[in-house]
Amino acid sequence: MIxxxxxxxxxxxxxxxxxxxxxxxxxxxxxxLLISTVCIAFLWDEKKGALLGFAVGLIQDILFSPAIGxxxxxxxxxxxLAGLMGKAIYRExxxxxxxxxxxxxxxxxxxxxxxxxxxIGVGFSLRWIVRLLFIPKAFIHLVFALLLxxxxxxxxxxxxxxxxxHISS
Amino acid sequence: MSANGRKTLxxxxxxxxxxxxxxxxTEDDRYKITPLEDAVLVVFSPLQDIFMRMGKTVSTFFYTxxxxxxxxxxxxxxxxxLAERQKHSSQLLELQKENYRLRQLLGFKSKTSFDLxxxxxxxxxxxxxxxxxxxxxxxxxxxxxxxxxxxxxGLLGKVSTVSRNSSQVMLLTDPRIAVSALVQxxxxxxxxxxxxxxxxxxxxxxMRNIPPEGNxxxxxxxxxxxxxxxxxxxxxxxxxxxxxEDEYGLLQYAKLKxxxxxxxxxxxxxxxxxxxxxxxGEDLASTGEDEEEKDDQLEDGGES
Numbered sequence: 001m002i003x004x005x006x007x008x009x010x011x012x013x014x015x016x017x018x019x020x021x022x023x024x025x026x027x028x029x030x031x032x033l034l035i036s037t038v039c040i041a042f043l044w045d046e047k048k049g050a051l052l053g054f055a056v057g058l059i060q061d062i063l064f065s066p067a068i069g070x071x072x073x074x075x076x077x078x079x080x081l082a083g084l085m086g087k088a089i090y091r092e093x094x095x096x097x098x099x100x101x102x103x104x105x106x107x108x109x110x111x112x113x114x115x116x117x118x119x120i121g122v123g124f125s126l127r128w129i130v131r132l133l134f135i136p137k138a139f140i141h142l143v144f145a146l147l148l149x150x151x152x153x154x155x156x157x158x159x160x161x162x163x164x165x166h167i168s169s
Numbered sequence: 170m171s172a173n174g175r176k177t178l179x180x181x182x183x184x185x186x187x188x189x190x191x192x193x194x195t196e197d198d199r200y201k202i203t204p205l206e207d208a209v210l211v212v213f214s215p216l217q218d219i220f221m222r223m224g225k226t227v228s229t230f231f232y233t234x235x236x237x238x239x240x241x242x243x244x245x246x247x248x249x250x251l252a253e254r255q256k257h258s259s260q261l262l263e264l265q266k267e268n269y270r271l272r273q274l275l276g277f278k279s280k281t282s283f284d285l286x287x288x289x290x291x292x293x294x295x296x297x298x299x300x301x302x303x304x305x306x307x308x309x310x311x312x313x314x315x316x317x318x319x320x321x322x323g324l325l326g327k328v329s330t331v332s333r334n335s336s337q338v339m340l341l342t343d344p345r346i347a348v349s350a351l352v353q354x355x356x357x358x359x360x361x362x363x364x365x366x367x368x369x370x371x372x373x374x375x376m377r378n379i380p381p382e383g384n385x386x387x388x389x390x391x392x393x394x395x396x397x398x399x400x401x402x403x404x405x406x407x408x409x410x411x412x413x414e415d416e417y418g419l420l421q422y423a424k425l426k427x428x429x430x431x432x433x434x435x436x437x438x439x440x441x442x443x444x445x446x447x448x449x450g451e452d453l454a455s456t457g458e459d460e461e462e463k464d465d466q467l468e469d470g471g472e473s
Contacts (some may be wrong), residue, residue, distance in 0.1 A: 020224060023227060063210070063292065065299060066345070076181070133297055
């Protein structure tokens with residue numbers, strides 16, 4: 001299952017970075033890795049969530065980032081926090097993970113804003129970034145989380161029913 | 170919090186610190202990427218190429234379906250234009266030969282051109298945070314770090330990371346890039362500014378440090394000045410949209426629209442070397458630099 005997930009993550013990176021680029025050249029592209037990390041970590045726990053976020057973020061760093069660590073760090077933190085939330089909230093209902101995906105998008109983009117400002121050091125206009133990046137991305141992620149969370153949840157339930165504790169195991 | 174939870178939190182904090190250090194180390198100019206990165210990119214770049222081609226096919230299909238009449242009209246117009254241009258081509262060749270002969274007689278350099286390496290764009294950072302594209306040529310093809318990258322419309326950026334069969338190109342709109350530039354119309358030696366990303370409106374450029382008396386107007390074409398050594402002189406960077414004073418009122422700044430369309434990047438060219446003699450009749454990419462050379466040489470008393 002973990003191999004299938006990794007293949008899916010890499011596949012979604014190709015969709016985001018290569019397939020959608022000629023189709024939607026100037027649009028805000030959904031971050032499927034972030035949505036999946038939040039949803040899966042919510043179903044797993046904080047440890048596995050952090051590990052998952054770190055792994056997918058590292059691949060994203062190698063493919064697209066000018067330095068190693070931006071996405072690995074932000075997605076690892078998101079995975080950890082989503083895993084913690086999953087322990088405290090009922091996993092059966094969809095509202096919590098969808099709302100968390102919406103909120104974690106702001107957290108993820110905000111953390112990236114902080115890191116880019118800190119390490120690259122150019123004064124991006126926060127107003128512009130929030131209006132044209134944070135808010136549209138958060139709403140797009142909300143819609144995709146609505147579609148994806150039930151799939152992840154069903155896969156997790158199937159695994160539990162077949163005797164395995166987690167889809168990762 | 171349980172002991173296990175505390176342990177997880179400590180490990181998380183350590184990894185976070187390691188990643189912060191990693192960003193600060195790898196953010197600086199790296200001559201070479203790590204073998205792990207190279208291996209991942211070698212495996213992934215052909216797949217990125219396939220996905221990009223699929224995206225282009227779908228995009229072209231939808232564009233053709235939705236703009237059929239427009240494309241038909243454009244096709245007819247281009248056919249007429251081609252017929253018209255073919256009529257002039259032999260005449261132009263004669264003029265080119267004459268121009269070359271006269272330049273030789275005057276001791277001017279021949280047209281300056283570039284040795285270009287064509288490449289295809291196979292990916293772009295989808296996160297909107299880093300203005301970086303990936304092209305399908307790497308060190309196996311002779312690509313080196315800091316090679317300038319252009320399109321037929323103008324300067325695009327420079328190579329930032331090179332792997333075996335792909336390279337990352339940092340676009341001009343990336344805040345880490347700064348290019349020394351001048352106004353093509355006035356070509357005043359003093360009017361050299363720095364072109365860099367426009368932080369207030371990403372996607373645009375700004376030219377700053379322009380002297381207050383600098384002759385710069387909306388609509389002017391901005392070209393690279395050749396200072397700094399990375400970008401050769403004469404590459405079109407963009408066009409002035411607005412001109413204003415900086416926050417202290419001592420210098421001018423200009424907001425620029427990029428010459429190259431950064432949203433429609435398919436084929437690009439990497440500049441391997443500059444200043445190549447072109448015999449008449451040979452069709453190589455040229456720039457406005459021949460005129461710059463002429464001006465420079467006139468200023469120097471015509472000595473080459």
